[in-house]
Amino acid sequence: MPTIVNEKLQLAHDFILHTNRNVFLTGKAGTGKTTFLHQIKQLTSKRLVVVAPTGVAAINAGGVTIHSLFQLPFGPLIPGATSRESKKFNREKIKILRTLDLLIIDEISMVRADVLDGIDEVLRRFRHRSEPFGGVQLLLIGDMQQLPPVIRDDDWTFLKPYYDTGYFFGSLALRKTPYISIELLHIYRQSDLRFVEILNSIREKRVTRPQLEELNQRYISQFSPDENEGYITLSTHNNSAQQLNNQKLLALDTESHTFEATIEGEFPVQAYPTEAQLELKVGAQVMFIKNDISREKLFYNGKIGQITDIDEDCIYVKCPHETDTLEVTRMEWLNIRYSLNSVTNEIREEPIGKFNQYPLKLAWAITIHKSQGLTFERAIIDAASAFAHGQVYVALSRCKTLEGLVLRAPIPSQSIKTELILEEFHEQVQLQVPDEAELRNSKQLNQENLLVELFSFDRTDYLVNKCLRLFNEHAGSLDVEVHTVLSQFKTLFSEKVRNITIRFQRLLPSYFLENQLPEENEALQERVQKAGAYFNTLITNELLPLFYTCPTDSDNKLVREALLESMDELEKELMVKQYCFESCLTGFEALAYLKARNGAELVFQPNRKSRENRKTAQSEETGGKSGSSLYKALTKWRDDLAGENDTAGYMVLPRKTILELAKTQPSTLDELLTVKGFGKTKVKMIGEDVLAIIRAYK
Incomplete structure (x- = not known):
């Protein structure tokens, strides 16, 4: 680790x-x-x-x-x-x-x-x-x-x-x-203090004339290094880098070998770490583009070497000033996406694509842009025509030493570009540097905010009212029992949760002691433990059981789905709170609280079956077991008839009418006329069929 x-x-x-x-x-x-x-x-x-x-x-x-x-x-x-x-x-x-x-x-x-x-x-x-x-x-x-x-x-x-x-x-x-x-x-x-100071001056746009003169002493006219020395040219433009690589490769009189990458799944072209069709020859200068993951750590991203031999499944590379030749085989890069582990609900890195190729690319030249993050022992810098802020600094800072650096042309002072807005930003950054005192204060504030969040039931209150508003807007399509249960829930929630937490939230700041973390506050921890036990029990034994008695059926599919979605939100909010308070049964700990809060979000599945069971329970209350069976039989008959006539079920018989039929169980056409939703026309059309179903269950 x-x-x-x-x-x-x-x-x-x-x-x-x-x-x-x-x-x-x-x-x-x-x-x-x-x-x-x-x-x-x-x-x-x-x-x-x-x-x-x-x-x-x-x-x-x-x-x-x-x-x-x-x-x-x-x-x-x-x-x-x-x-x-x-x-x-x-x-x-x-x-x-x-x-x-x-x-x-x-x-x-x-x-x-x-x-x-x-x-x-x-x-x-x-x-x-x-x-x-x-x-x-x-x-x-x-x-x-x-x-x-x-x-x-x-x-x-x-x-x-x-x-x-x-x-x-x-x-x-x-x-x-x-x-x-x-x-x-x-x-x-870099360990060369003289070179580090020059780099810092260039980075901060305060390079002096003597420093620039010392740097430009690394300009060597017509410099042509020995191929075995491992120099790489860093250029500002992609075309010049590609041109140099192509010229050098073409000049070699050895056999050309092309290696095809194996690409699986999703791996966009712009993310390829090297060429999909990699053309190499013995004698070519190459750069490693991946770190060696073996225990020996024989190469790293940016290391330069020369190909000495190529066979079917191995490329041999000799690096400057090293006695051993490296045997290079294919390696794999992964393109990932983030997904959730179905068992642990942790965020995992799931491979969606693979790129398999030799971890090499031609390295007589590379663009400064692509060199960011790499380290070179020897480099030729072609940055006199730098066009973007930071290019000169990026190029120079790739080198480990001043002696390993050669300039293709002297660097003029105007190529070290500066931007006033970056200088102002850097000054601002210096004012935002924290110390240990600020760290402790930030820890304390973070824990206090999490505790305030723990005892806030504002979103629960909002969702209860949202469900009630939905009923009021569509009362004709929903059972009146929806309003009855939600009103009872709101009363219970207000008396045993909302009012208590509002009062406690007013007291909570008095528990926050100066220069003391809530995790270290014994009095606060004792209060949180008691609250954890109270609210965990209340949600588990009273709020959720009452919530699950709320019917959700409706003849209007859109209204029913809207109610289900709102109640899913409310149920999830209750479950999240239950998990959070359960994590506080032994006291408050910030990371444990976050884990519980996120865990509840991840494992939550709306328990719609518990809410749907209310429909059956309601029928049983009004007509016993036969009432429940009768309700199902009438509903099935209604839905079948609606399907045959290509119409909505509620156009044949509204749900409220079916519930009343299951409750009163009329036996004559006259009694049927007393049921709300039945008129003379409907009795004439379907009355005998309805009575036949009722008689079969009496």
Whole structure:
């Protein structure tokens, strides 16, 4: 199990695990941001998903793309329009979003502000919560001095009326929620302090003339390295990188071998880690694009080598300054989607596609964009024509040492692009750095908010009233017993739950002691334990049994379905509360509470059968066992006759009329005329048939 050893990393981990604060984790290239992401996935008990702006970034982070999870349309997202444009979400994905504790977004520097607002809108819609991002905690990982979001001029024309900037921190939702910033400072990639200082100066746009002169001493005119030295060229444009690779490969007089990738399931082309048709030759310079998962760790993502031999199922690669030749076989990449485990209801990473290929790609050249996250021993930097903010810094920071770096052309000062808005953002970030005191305060506030939520029955009250409003709007299509049961439920709920919790919510702040976590407050814990026992018993033994006696049948299918959906919501809310209070029988613990709350959401299945049984019970009360059988027989006859005449069942006999027939059991046509719903015409048409059914059950 990996451990958090860096103080800043430990602080970030504690904020993620023990608070609900949003965290922006930043740091220079090589400070371990990606490593921290993978540690969090293993260490935290919160329900989380990982997303990234591109397919390759998502595959590397072990997550999915933002657009696939949140089903956002491509192109500019106008605030407020996302829900109208997005596709329908399936039930499993809705469950994942509703029970999410933590959303990790990697490479946040490349995420547009409007995309972050699109995420916010989806989360609020499915979580039924008005706070930003539906109350989900965010972990935003990235370095704003690296590659920026891609925003075309046409897209910005649409977005400019709504946003001051296209960077993620321009998000309207993010501006409504405070977040803390933690900057990782320890650099693991470079150990040369002189080179680190130059990189920091370029990153922070404060590079001095002497530093730039020292850097440009690495410009070597007409530099042509020996093929065995393992230099890779980093260029600003994809065309130049491809052209160099093709030229170098063509110049080799060895036999060409093409390796076809095996692709299963869903694996989009833009997420391919290397070419599906990989052409290689002995003598070709290649780069590993995956870490060696064996105990020996013989290669890593970005390691350069030269092919020495190729056979049917193995490629042999020799790396500079290493004596052993590596035997490279095919490896597998997974494209995942998040799903729910049917047994444990945990969020799991379910493979939906596989890409099987040799973990290599031609590496005489690569674009700076695709080099983000990689480490090179030796590199030729062609960044004089850098066109985007952060390109020069990304290119230079891929190298481990200044001596391993060669410039294709001197770097002019104007290519180290700066943006005033990023400088202002960086200053703001420095003001949001937390300390241990803020961590403890955030822990305390998080626990207090969860306790307030525990004792809030506002949504339950809203759903009871929603069911009653539905009855009042459609009283003619529903049994009057619906109103009777719901009114009894509301009275019981008001007297034994609502009024008590409102009073306790007023007292609750007095239990919150300064500088003391609720989990450590003995008096509060004792009160919560008693409340847990009281409400758990009340919901289990009184509220739910009464709730299940409410009939739901109706001749109007639309009204019946609307009532069932509203009662499903109310039942789920009661079940969630029951699970939450059950978790407090031994005291309040934040993570246990979250687990219980989310677990109830996941395992809930509406117990419609219990509610449907009320129909039979009602018939038995009015006519005994024969009444129940008679009700069923009359209903079946009614439905069969309606089917033969292609009409609705209630047009033949309304449900209320059938209930009265089962109760009174008339034996003559005159008695039949006294039943509400029967007139002379209906008696003439179907009276004898109805009486025959009744006589058969008398």
